[in-house]
Amino acid sequence: MTITITAFAASPDKGRGQARDMRARWALEEVGQPYDVRLLSFAAMKQPPHRALHPFGQIPTFEEDDVALFESGAIVLHVAQRHAGLLPSEGAGRARAINWMFSALNTLEPPIVELEMAHLLEGDRPWAAERLPMLEERVDRRLGELSACLGRRAWLEDAFTAGDLLMITVLRRLEGSHLLARFPSLADYIARGAARPAYRRAFDAQRAVFLETLRAADAGDR
């Protein structure tokens, strides 16, 4: 059975590759596994057929034979464990790469998402002027610590791993933010990840979905 993942039919990010299907796409491209994509509307995500796969009614999901997964981190780990290219084969290095995967999702992503949500949903609230600097300071601290770990190296370990893949997708959420501008080595790290041919293929594939919605809307207008 060909692997099938799910993604937004109309991503709110307008083809910027910020939705989490990008993680699954990138991992599959890195290991050279072909995959199909089932595109879902917001309404379809909340219907029983999709909820049977994803209890929270979200994307992405992953299906292959008897394996069905619904967390982007678990999907990347599964792909990395099944196929060569994203995890070192040696025990300690493999464990460290998996450690970085958890670090991306548990230590870096939460303060970044909290800040993003505060800007989006609470920016006009009376407490925003006090809360936003506090949230920014938390992100800034983590970026400083990560930048110190990375140092002058290209990747978090000796070679690119699934830990870098997840870390870069997490850091990309800060693109355009003044917070990232303080850490040029992290901006370079993101650029190095985004220059990988597998990343480009994944990015172009999700962008093609957006361009197709534009084309269809344009044809409908005529």
Ligand code: GTB
């Ligand atoms: N923990 C889960 C995982 O890592 O897979 C979280 C999955 C998740 O948040 N999915 C989002 C979703 O399905 C899409 S990625 N949302 C629809 C819903 O909950 O109804 C989050 C996302 C969405 C949009 C942007 N954007 O527009 O920039 C960025 C990230």
